[in-house]
Amino acid sequence: MRRQYPFQIFEPKWQEHWRSGETFRAWNPDENVPAGHPFRERHPDTNPGDMPKYYILDMFPYPSGAGLHVGHPEGYTATDILARYKRMRGFNVLHPMGWDAFGLPAEQYAIKTGQHPRITTEANVANFKRQINSLGFSYDWSREVNTTDPDYFRWTQWIFLKLYDSWFNPAKNRAEPIDTLAYPPDVTTGEQRRAWRDDHRLAYVSEAPVNWCPELGTVLANEEVKDGVSEVGGFPVVRKPMRQWMLRITAYAQRLLDDLDGIDWSDSLKEMQRNWIGRSEGAEVLFRVEDSDLEIAVFTTRPDTLFGATYMVVSPESGLLGQIVSVEHKAAVEAYQAEAARKSDLERTDLAKDKSGVFTGAYAINPANGRQVPIWTADYVLAGYGTGAIMAVPAHDMRDLEFAKKFKLPIEVVVQAPEGEESIGFTGVGTAMNSGLLDGLPTPEAKRTITAWLEE
Numbered sequence: 487m488r489r490q491y492p493f494q495i496f497e498p499k500w501q502e503h504w505r506s507g508e509t510f511r512a513w514n515p516d517e518n519v520p521a522g523h524p525f526r527e528r529h530p531d532t533n534p535g536d537m538p539k540y541y542i543l544d545m546f547p548y549p550s551g552a553g554l555h556v557g558h559p560e561g562y563t564a565t566d567i568l569a570r571y572k573r574m575r576g577f578n579v580l581h582p583m584g585w586d587a588f589g590l591p592a593e594q595y596a597i598k599t600g601q602h603p604r605i606t607t608e609a610n611v612a613n614f615k616r617q618i619n620s621l622g623f624s625y626d627w628s629r630e631v632n633t634t635d636p637d638y639f640r641w642t643q644w645i646f647l648k649l650y651d652s653w654f655n656p657a658k659n660r661a662e663p664i665d666t667l668a669y670p671p672d673v674t675t676g677e678q679r680r681a682w683r684d685d686h687r688l689a690y691v692s693e694a695p696v697n698w699c700p701e702l703g704t705v706l707a708n709e710e711v712k713d714g715v716s717e718v719g720g721f722p723v724v725r726k727p728m729r730q731w732m733l734r735i736t737a738y739a740q741r742l743l744d745d746l747d748g749i750d751w752s753d754s755l756k757e758m759q760r761n762w763i764g765r766s767e768g769a770e771v772l773f774r775v776e777d778s779d780l781e782i783a784v785f786t787t788r789p790d791t792l793f794g795a796t797y798m799v800v801s802p803e804s805g806l807l808g809q810i811v812s813v814e815h816k817a818a819v820e821a822y823q824a825e826a827a828r829k830s831d832l833e834r835t836d837l838a839k840d841k842s843g844v845f846t847g848a849y850a851i852n853p854a855n856g857r858q859v860p861i862w863t864a865d866y867v868l869a870g871y872g873t874g875a876i877m878a879v880p881a882h883d884m885r886d887l888e889f890a891k892k893f894k895l896p897i898e899v900v901v902q903a904p905e906g907e908e909s910i911g912f913t914g915v916g917t918a919m920n921s922g923l924l925d926g927l928p929t930p931e932a933k934r935t936i937t938a939w940l941e942e
Contacts, residue, residue: 497620497622501620501622504624505627507523507524508627508628510573510579510581510624510625511523511525511626512534512580512582513578514535515535528573537577537578538578539579539580540569540579541580541581542569542581544562544583545561546631546633547585548586548591549610549611549614550589550610551591551610553617554618559621562621562623563621563623565581566623566624569624573624580629581626582625582626582630582631583623583629583630584630584631584632584633585611585614585634586633587610587611587632587634590702590710590716592606592610594702604634649688650687650689651664652664653666653686654688654734659741661688664686667682667683670682687734688733689731689733690732690734691731692729692732693727693730694727694728694732695725695726695727695803695868695870696726696728697710697711697724697830698725698726699716699722699723701719701721702718702721705728708831711830713833714829725826725829725830727803727869739763739765740765742759742763743760743765746759746760766785767787769785769937769940770784770785771785771786771792771853771940772853773850773851773853773877774853775810775850776858778809778810778848780806780809782798782800782806783873784872784873784875784877785872786876788882789933789936789940790927790929790932790933791882791900791901792852792853792854792936793854793855793900793924794879794880794881794882794898794899794900794901794921795852795859795877795878795879796859796880796890796895796896797862797878797880797890797895798850798859798861798876798878799862799863799876799878800846800862800867800875801863801867801868801874802827802864803823803826803869803874804863807823807846810846810861811846811847812847815844815845815847818844818845819846822863822865825842825865826865829865831868834865834866834868835866835868841864841888841889841892842865843862843893844862844864845862845893846860846861846863848860848861852877853940860895866885866889878890878895880895881897881900881909881911882900882911882913883913900918900919900920901916901918901919901929902919903916904916915928915930916928917929918932923935
């Protein structure tokens with residue numbers, strides 16, 4: 487009869503052996519490894535600094551009162567297998583653990599009970615650590631960090647100040663101290679110089695639409711908002727513009743893309759990262775608002791489809807709406823803005839959701855063909871993405887196509903799909919048609935031609 491493995495006997499024994507002997511400690515290059523330590527037994531004549539290094543960092547968990555859930559050990563098991571494998575292959579492996587312990591749950595619990603959040607956080611951390619240790623993972627606990635520890639977050643503050651006092655020099659493709667930033671000849675006053683530097687700092691203040699929860703008194707990430715309410719507490723959340731600190735991470739887009747080639751990741755994961763970085767090449771196009779001096783700037787990666795732009799969409803948060811909306815459509819637009827403010831960006835950009843929108847009563851002029859195009863507002867356009875406005879080409883963009891079909895807007899094919907494919911809904915490389923000077927050009931050449939024409 488098969489005997490059951492006695493977990494309760496063997497596991498605690500070896501876990502205590504690993505803990506007391508610091509079996510999985512990653513030794514620094516200048517440290518002397520004591521005799522008898524497993525590292526010294528595996529590498530009797532080798533100094534830590536002479537060995538190849540390998541760093542494995544897990545996402546630190548938030549130590550909630552509920553303890554670990556199944557998703558934690560699922561990911562940690564994979565990284566632990568890799569850590570043990572690399573040690574056996576002769577690497578000096580640094581595999582730490584820590585606690586991402588700041589969070590709304592601890593704050594809300596403290597507000598409700600009157601108990602200091604440090605007390606509950608420390609108790610939750612102790613429970614998480616007990617659970618993780620019971621699973622036998624090979625962490626170097628001498629490197630344990632807690633984001634609520636002043637010895638830790640002082641470095642977060644230090645990094646922020648470094649970002650604030652730096653700018654990205656495109657000529658050298660790196661950050662430099664802000665005092666190395668040269669002033670243009672026409673920037674002479676103290677106020678102008680402060681503004682110039684602030685416009686180039688890597689950490690800066692800007693007004694941007696956010697998910698604001700009045701009850702919690704804070705801004706929430708998209709993932710923390712479900713169906714218009716906060717994930718914590720179920721309080722109403724509204725979308726509103728607020729001044730907040732931003733980081734100029736887009737300045738590093740090309741460096742991030744270039745450096746992906748040197749990372750030992752799968753091609754599929756690298757492609758996911760490229761899509762996340764989202765560096766786009768295209769053209770900015772100006773549409774003049776009819777009977778007005780206003781212009782609407784849009785950025786498009788497909789300027790070759792400009793002749794097929796049959797309507798425009800402005801984000802509900804755009805300040806432009808108040809300037810262009812007609813008296814007859816003002817009430818409908820304002821009601822739609824209030825409705826959109828209760829949705830997160832994730833909800834608004836969900837490809838499966840039913841499209842919604844409202845006509846502003848205003849029109850713009852397509853600069854390519856001089857045609858009048860109606861201006862709508864719709865929540866699938868985000869204020870923080872691009873210019874907050876788009877030229878809609880329903881024949882060659884699926885979201886625009888769905889919107890156009892629902893609201894019975896014109897659909898004009900301007901890219902001929904390859905033989906055997908349907909041109910309506912086609913978003914790939916084809917041949918320009920119904921596009922004046924672009925007719926007959928393949929997509930890459932049509933892009934270059936229309937971009938040069940726009941720059942004239």
